Amino acid sequence: MECAVDAQSLISISLMKIHNSRTQRGGIKLHKNLLVSYVLRNARQVYIKEKYAEIYRMQQYEEVMTVCNEIQELNPLDLDAEDADNEEQARAACCGEETSLCDPACHRGAAQSAAHVRTASTLLGCSPFEDGSKEAEPSDYRSCCMEASPVSHFDQFSADNNRHCNKTTVLDLDTHVVTTVENGYLHQDCCCNPPQCGQEAQSPGKKRKVEFGCCISDMEEISDFTAARKRAKREDCSYSNPDYTDTSNISNLISIFGSGFSGLLSRQADLEQICSKQALASLGAWTRAIVAF
Amino acid sequence: MAGPGGDMQWCFSQVKGAIDDDVAEADIISTVEFNHTGELLATGDKGGRVVIFQQEIENKSQPQFRSEYNVYSTFQSHEPEFDYLKSLEIEEKINKIRWLPQKNAAQFLLSTNDKTIKLWKISERDRRPEGYNLKEEDGRYKDPNTITSLRVPVLIPMDLMVEASPRRVFANAHTYHINSISVNSDNETYLSADDLRINLWHLEITDRSFNIVDIKPANMEELTEVITAAEFHPHQCNTFVYSSSKGTIRLCDMRVSALCDKHSKLFEEPEDPSNRSFFSEIISSISDVKFSHNGRYMMTRDYLSVKIWDLNMENRPVETYQVHEYLRSKLCSLYENDCIFDKFECCWNGNDSVVMTGSYNNFFRMFDRGHRRDVTLEASRENSKPMQVLKPRKVCAGGKRKKDEISVDSLDFNKKILHTAWHPQDNIIAVATTNNLYIFQDKPLTERTGLEGDTGTTMSDAANTTSTDNNGDSGLNGSWVGWEMNRGAAWLGPVSLHSQPASGPAPPSGGRRRPWWGG
Numbered sequence: 039m040e041c042a043v044d045a046q047s048l049i050s051i052s053l054m055k056i057h058n059s060r061t062q063r064g065g066i067k068l069h070k071n072l073l074v075s076y077v078l079r080n081a082r083q084v085y086i087k088e089k090y091a092e093i094y095r096m097q098q099y100e101e102v103m104t105v106c107n108e109i110q111e112l113n114p115l116d117l118d119a120e121d122a123d124n125e126e127q128a129r130a131a132c133c134g135e136e137t138s139l140c141d142p143a144c145h146r147g148a149a150q151s152a153a154h155v156r157t158a159s160t161l162l163g164c165s166p167f168e169d170g171s172k173e174a175e176p177s178d179y180r181s182c183c184m185e186a187s188p189v190s191h192f193d194q195f196s197a198d199n200n201r202h203c204n205k206t207t208v209l210d211l212d213t214h215v216v217t218t219v220e221n222g223y224l225h226q227d228c229c230c231n232p233p234q235c236g237q238e239a240q241s242p243g244k245k246r247k248v249e250f251g252c253c254i255s256d257m258e259e260i261s262d263f264t265a266a267r268k269r270a271k272r273e274d275c276s277y278s279n280p281d282y283t284d285t286s287n288i289s290n291l292i293s294i295f296g297s298g299f300s301g302l303l304s305r306q307a308d309l310e311q312i313c314s315k316q317a318l319a320s321l322g323a324w325t326r327a328i329v330a331f
Numbered sequence: 332m333a334g335p336g337g338d339m340q341w342c343f344s345q346v347k348g349a350i351d352d353d354v355a356e357a358d359i360i361s362t363v364e365f366n367h368t369g370e371l372l373a374t375g376d377k378g379g380r381v382v383i384f385q386q387e388i389e390n391k392s393q394p395q396f397r398s399e400y401n402v403y404s405t406f407q408s409h410e411p412e413f414d415y416l417k418s419l420e421i422e423e424k425i426n427k428i429r430w431l432p433q434k435n436a437a438q439f440l441l442s443t444n445d446k447t448i449k450l451w452k453i454s455e456r457d458r459r460p461e462g463y464n465l466k467e468e469d470g471r472y473k474d475p476n477t478i479t480s481l482r483v484p485v486l487i488p489m490d491l492m493v494e495a496s497p498r499r500v501f502a503n504a505h506t507y508h509i510n511s512i513s514v515n516s517d518n519e520t521y522l523s524a525d526d527l528r529i530n531l532w533h534l535e536i537t538d539r540s541f542n543i544v545d546i547k548p549a550n551m552e553e554l555t556e557v558i559t560a561a562e563f564h565p566h567q568c569n570t571f572v573y574s575s576s577k578g579t580i581r582l583c584d585m586r587v588s589a590l591c592d593k594h595s596k597l598f599e600e601p602e603d604p605s606n607r608s609f610f611s612e613i614i615s616s617i618s619d620v621k622f623s624h625n626g627r628y629m630m631t632r633d634y635l636s637v638k639i640w641d642l643n644m645e646n647r648p649v650e651t652y653q654v655h656e657y658l659r660s661k662l663c664s665l666y667e668n669d670c671i672f673d674k675f676e677c678c679w680n681g682n683d684s685v686v687m688t689g690s691y692n693n694f695f696r697m698f699d700r701g702h703r704r705d706v707t708l709e710a711s712r713e714n715s716k717p718m719q720v721l722k723p724r725k726v727c728a729g730g731k732r733k734k735d736e737i738s739v740d741s742l743d744f745n746k747k748i749l750h751t752a753w754h755p756q757d758n759i760i761a762v763a764t765t766n767n768l769y770i771f772q773d774k775p776l777t778e779r780t781g782l783e784g785d786t787g788t789t790m791s792d793a794a795n796t797t798s799t800d801n802n803g804d805s806g807l808n809g810s811w812v813g814w815e816m817n818r819g820a821a822w823l824g825p826v827s828l829h830s831q832p833a834s835g836p837a838p839p840s841g842g843r844r845r846p847w848w849g850g
Binding site (some may be wrong): 045048055063064065067068069070072074076077080081084100 | 417419420421422424445507508510527554555556557576608609610611612613616663666667668672802817
């Protein structure tokens, strides 16, 4: 009787239902297909969230480790240019959408290195709500699915998500030893190739198209999924609920920023070692920006 | 034992339909409706047929044996059609039946499939004219040369014949599938609702209807909700409501404007965010809306609950009853097997004190609003001895299962009760399982013994002397439709179960499907 409440399987089941409805006697039932498309949308949102959470966390730890290694050798106060470079690298290493998350002006850019520097500084000062309003763009939506455990809307599935995203990485700042414990399939999905990042063109004109602008090993899987979504698009009737998207985006954003600055401290014991108050105080503002993410 | 509705004890009265476990698609009951007096009970099925049962005059000599419903009329209301322009087959399944209030000797009902509504006249004929001057008895014309005298034809008695004839056909007004029809209290108009539009008809006029609600967006990609049910207010002929797939109900006043796209009232309960899931939209979709008889309340049914709304309060229902909350954790499986899309109906009793709706495993639920009690009963062949009292059932949601409880995992989701109806005055209910119609009655107080689980063995004499229509099994009235004849000669004769007999069920073999007259 039980079935796995897995976003991916729900998506395939839903698409199958839509497909089968075309051959049903009596014609396509509008009501049923509308409801199926709601499930499809919900599942897709969770699927995207999960994917990005995995990918981004992977990036996050690698990046933090890299930068923290360099911290020891550099004086944090007088190397802004290099820091900017580092940040740029860090930004480039991550999903291209991170810029869109932070800077409304340059969210369209696939690779805008100048913007990355701006990004870092705006990151510090920006409030969640300002950026949240920008998240109405569908192409931006996917950028805010970066929380490790989704807070909004699908709390009952957080157990599943935690299973999937339960990868604890501990960086010992004293010894610079990184220990990683992985659960679930997260690990193999997140082997990223930095050069690929930011190369994917974002096409805002394609409403509601799933875009994975980042580096993921299971590219084929994603493109299949996108293709399937295109097929299903014709039957999908109910994707325009901007209010819903806005609300979910904003709440996602809040949790991200909240975790970045203080929520992270209380929520995740493993990251405390990275983002401990002492570390923050001693490393300075620019480090805080990186550490927060 | 006191039951809901102030000491009601429900017991089995009759069951109609085949005993087969192998259900023919055409025999699946799709709608059940009492007429305004409760004397007639109409059912529609997937094969496009309508079967009307009539309540017998109460048997005075055996007061413990309440009056029975027997087949009164059977006719083929809708046939499958093919829309050539869209290359679509139009199902003949009867979606709804609504009776018109009786004005003269004949009875009228509206029946609808996905696209077409028909007005049927059901009339009795117990006399026929005889003695025509120009015609022979068999209808042939006489040779005028042989006529030597004239006489006045006389009406002579004949066996009762019940005729059903289509008086109006209301077609070509709906692009989408019709889900509701509702007769106005003015007895002149009625509405029909499909997924996106509601049309107003005059009963006399078939070539045009007036569109009063249209929620189709300019761009279909922006569609977010559809109309799921609509009903006129029982007393106010200007007021109607329609429910949506988003869980909202809109009340419209036709006096405000000709087009009622703008609602007068919007009934909506905010969603509980802690219950959010992949399937929130599906389970909040309203499958049925019914006004109370007094017109002050309305009831809505969504997948897991029944809600009673006060027409004067829009922001939340006044009462909410959980029908089968234990299914909330099973929504994923129910989505996979399509059960989550089942559209359950609900109904009020005559004085609006009790509401009833169906569930799975052939369970149905009653909620007593006044006494705050609810009960789960089962419609099954095992509990089908005459006047057998129905034992309340209980579903065990989790944990230790007590004796007599059923665990959620052993529920049969193929056995669903979607359609129920309550007699407008008496405590008689009609409950439709997949292909059987059960009729239950409230046991008269005088007949209640102190023993529970009374199987009615003391009633065996009465059981064996049921109406002369039945030989053999008491309480079982033979197979569905095809082999039920009218009490008189049917104007159509036996109706074939399928338009394509090759694919239909086999005719009765041996004694397996006994005709209702026991022959």
